[in-house]
Amino acid sequence: MGLQTFMQHLANGISLGSLYALIAIGYTMVYGILRLINFAHGDIFMMAAYLAFFGMTIFSMPWYVAFIMVIVVTVILGILIEKAAYRPLRDAPTSSVLISAIGVSFLLENLATFLFSGKPRAFPTFETMTYSLDMQGVSVQVLTIIVPIVTLIILFILLFVINRTKLGMAMRAVSKDYEIAKVMGIKINNIIAYTFAIGSALAAIGAFLWGMKYPQVSPLMGVMPGLKCFIAAVIGGIGNIKGAVLGGFILGLAEVLLVAFFGQLTGYRDAIAFILLIIILLVRPTGLLGEKTAEKV
Amino acid sequence: MKKILSVLLCMCMSASILVGCGGSKEAAADADVIKIGVFEPLTGANAAGGELEVEGMKLANKLYPEVLGKKVELVIADNKSDKAEATTAAARLIEKDKVSAILGSWGSSLSIAAGDLVKNNKVPAIGASCTNPMVTQGNDYYFRVCFLDPFQGTVMANYAFKQGYKKAAIIQEVSNDYAVGLAKFFTDAFVKLTGDESSIVEVGNYNTNDQDFSGILTNIKEKNPDVIFAPGNFTESALIIKQARSLGITAPFIGGDTWETSEFIQVGGKEVEGAVLSTFFDDTAPANDEAKKFVEEYKKEYPNRESVAAVSALGYDAYILTLKAIETAGSADPQKIRDAIAATKDFQGVTGKITINEQGDADKNTAVIKTVKDGKFTYLDTVVIE
Numbered sequence: 001m002g003l004q005t006f007m008q009h010l011a012n013g014i015s016l017g018s019l020y021a022l023i024a025i026g027y028t029m030v031y032g033i034l035r036l037i038n039f040a041h042g043d044i045f046m047m048a049a050y051l052a053f054f055g056m057t058i059f060s061m062p063w064y065v066a067f068i069m070v071i072v073v074t075v076i077l078g079i080l081i082e083k084a085a086y087r088p089l090r091d092a093p094t095s096s097v098l099i100s101a102i103g104v105s106f107l108l109e110n111l112a113t114f115l116f117s118g119k120p121r122a123f124p125t126f127e128t129m130t131y132s133l134d135m136q137g138v139s140v141q142v143l144t145i146i147v148p149i150v151t152l153i154i155l156f157i158l159l160f161v162i163n164r165t166k167l168g169m170a171m172r173a174v175s176k177d178y179e180i181a182k183v184m185g186i187k188i189n190n191i192i193a194y195t196f197a198i199g200s201a202l203a204a205i206g207a208f209l210w211g212m213k214y215p216q217v218s219p220l221m222g223v224m225p226g227l228k229c230f231i232a233a234v235i236g237g238i239g240n241i242k243g244a245v246l247g248g249f250i251l252g253l254a255e256v257l258l259v260a261f262f263g264q265l266t267g268y269r270d271a272i273a274f275i276l277l278i279i280i281l282l283v284r285p286t287g288l289l290g291e292k293t294a295e296k297v
Numbered sequence: 298m299k300k301i302l303s304v305l306l307c308m309c310m311s312a313s314i315l316v317g318c319g320g321s322k323e324a325a326a327d328a329d330v331i332k333i334g335v336f337e338p339l340t341g342a343n344a345a346g347g348e349l350e351v352e353g354m355k356l357a358n359k360l361y362p363e364v365l366g367k368k369v370e371l372v373i374a375d376n377k378s379d380k381a382e383a384t385t386a387a388a389r390l391i392e393k394d395k396v397s398a399i400l401g402s403w404g405s406s407l408s409i410a411a412g413d414l415v416k417n418n419k420v421p422a423i424g425a426s427c428t429n430p431m432v433t434q435g436n437d438y439y440f441r442v443c444f445l446d447p448f449q450g451t452v453m454a455n456y457a458f459k460q461g462y463k464k465a466a467i468i469q470e471v472s473n474d475y476a477v478g479l480a481k482f483f484t485d486a487f488v489k490l491t492g493d494e495s496s497i498v499e500v501g502n503y504n505t506n507d508q509d510f511s512g513i514l515t516n517i518k519e520k521n522p523d524v525i526f527a528p529g530n531f532t533e534s535a536l537i538i539k540q541a542r543s544l545g546i547t548a549p550f551i552g553g554d555t556w557e558t559s560e561f562i563q564v565g566g567k568e569v570e571g572a573v574l575s576t577f578f579d580d581t582a583p584a585n586d587e588a589k590k591f592v593e594e595y596k597k598e599y600p601n602r603e604s605v606a607a608v609s610a611l612g613y614d615a616y617i618l619t620l621k622a623i624e625t626a627g628s629a630d631p632q633k634i635r636d637a638i639a640a641t642k643d644f645q646g647v648t649g650k651i652t653i654n655e656q657g658d659a660d661k662n663t664a665v666i667k668t669v670k671d672g673k674f675t676y677l678d679t680v681v682i683e
Contacts, residue, residue, distance in 0.1 A: 009515050118344040216532060216535075220506070221508075260512055263500075
């Protein structure tokens with residue numbers, strides 16, 4: 001394999017990985033606060049993609065208007081889901097909430113199939129994003145450069161919010177000890193709603209960028225990315241934001257490099273992601289960056 | 298609150314029992330209706346293809362609504378583009394709806410999944426566009442009105458060779474029997490035509506619903522083939538071509554009949570311009586009177602469709618062939634219909650003459666080559682292979 005081809009693979013892997021990272025953050029934040037794996041996250045992502053699709057095609061919004069609209073509506077959707085499906089189960093065993101999450105996931109998938117039909121639709125893209133730059137034989141879409149930058153910026157903003165603001169302090173408190181935080185006068189429900197809002201906003205941004213890169217929306221488009229990003233979050237250490245980003249990059253690169261070096265195994269790339277998950281869980285159950293004593297938000 | 302809930306629940310349950318009763322009475326009452334099951338993907342990755350086939354069947358049902366003095370009713374079951382769901386859908390048609398025959402499905406894997414069910418229950422099934430040999434192999438109850446993968450793979454290999462391409466790369470959907478079959482027969486024919494064992498420079502695999510193909514495409518780019526054969530679903534194929542162009546791959550893409558859906562062009566946009574595919578039917582050159590009638594009626598019924606898709610024509614053929622078989626059999630008994638279908642000879646369908654051979658396949662030797670030009674599927678050539 002030539003250097004050019006290798007660099008091309010590397011660029012592909014980083015861009016895929018940073019998309020995974022964006023969505024994985026949403027999983028990890030909700031887990032950090034609620035100890036809940038929000039299986040509906042992938043479907044919130046799908047809904048956001050449809051919103052962007054309808055915004056830009058039927059209502060012919062310019063992309064920046066659509067972008068803001070998608071974030072706002074997805075955040076509302078996320079908060080509503082939390083209110084309707086998770087809040088009533090606040091004192092129930094974790095497994096009940098988990099089942100509720102799976103229920104929400106199926107509800108959203110079937111609702112989307114019912115409302116938007118099962119047919120895949122073309123996501124509108126525009127030249128400035130999909131334009132390919134030729135860097136000494138390595139073709140890189142503008143988007144490929146933008147996505148990792150967006151992911152890193154978001155990571156730093158979140159780290160700032162969590163470590164330096166009052167809201168972040170409250171989040172950390174809730175994640176450490178839910179009961180005590182309540183006693184100390186922290187409005188638990190609000191903090192949890194904020195967490196869902198942030199997670200959903202990230203899913204919306206991820207959906208927008210995903211749609212630009214893989215220009216197609218369908219009701220089940222969130223299932224595989226959802227599972228993969230969950231794996232990414234676990235690999236990095238679920239509950240840890242830096243871990244989620246790291247896990248996303250590792251998973252994206254692993255997938256692409258598998259194709260690069262073991263071309264005949266490409267049919268198994270999804271399986272590889274899950275095998276990676278099992279190995280990590282066996283060797284390091286807390287993930288790469290997750291430590292028992294580390295703050296989990 | 299709990300009381301109200303339980304009362305409601307009781308009411309729901311008793312209501313459902315009543316509904317169940319009503320249904321069975323109805324079923325007993327309409328013995329003068331002949332039911333034909335439509336077994337197609339109407340949701341999921343293959344939905345657009347399934348919908349096109351159903352359009353053809355519905356149109357045929359509208360034009361020929363009766364046989365043996367009885368009304369023909371189409372019972373539509375959605376197999377959700379999923380092999381597991383496919384068996385459930387087929388079982389429902391056979392056991393609950395008690396259909397006399399089954400039409401479909403778009404997607405060979407789905408038809409194969411239902412194969413054992415139709416065989417064991419002795420209900421004949423006619424596939425419209427499922428081209429994998431395994432659909433009818435070892436199954437006396439599965440038939441089809443289209444040509445097979447070996448033929449289609451060979452046609453595209455011949456086309457590629459005629460264009461002067463020497464090196465080909467293949468991208469196949471490994472979880473799809475149709476794509477793997479086409480790829481295999483393409484490889485065999487292409488190696489034979491070029492006389493070069495290494496004329497297939499790279500084979501890339503992917504799974505249904507994959508969205509990122511940058512890895513396999515980068516590998517292919519390094520090998521620099523003259524042409525890329527990528528049989529598979531229209532959804533993934535359109536994404537593959539788009540991503541290939543953005544990676545700077547300029548080699549032309551060729552594929553099979555599954556590409557011929559408007560979604561392929563919608564998703565693929567200007568990147569799929571010039572893509573070449575083989576198919577069953579061309580609406581600009583109808584082969585006989587039935588075909589002319591079909592094209593006219595189709596355009597009236599579905600004015601929003603830009604052209605008549607080949608799979609719609611095949612869906613239409615599957616229906617009229619079944620109807621003819623019921624007429625010949627003189628009964629709605631699945632076993633008799635099966636025998637009548639197996640004995641079909643020189644039947645004039647809209648996609649040409651159909652003779653069912655002992656394998657249960659339609660003997661056909663003509664394929665139409667189309668290309669995407671200005672956002673439309675355009676007739677390119679007709680290939681006859683002896």
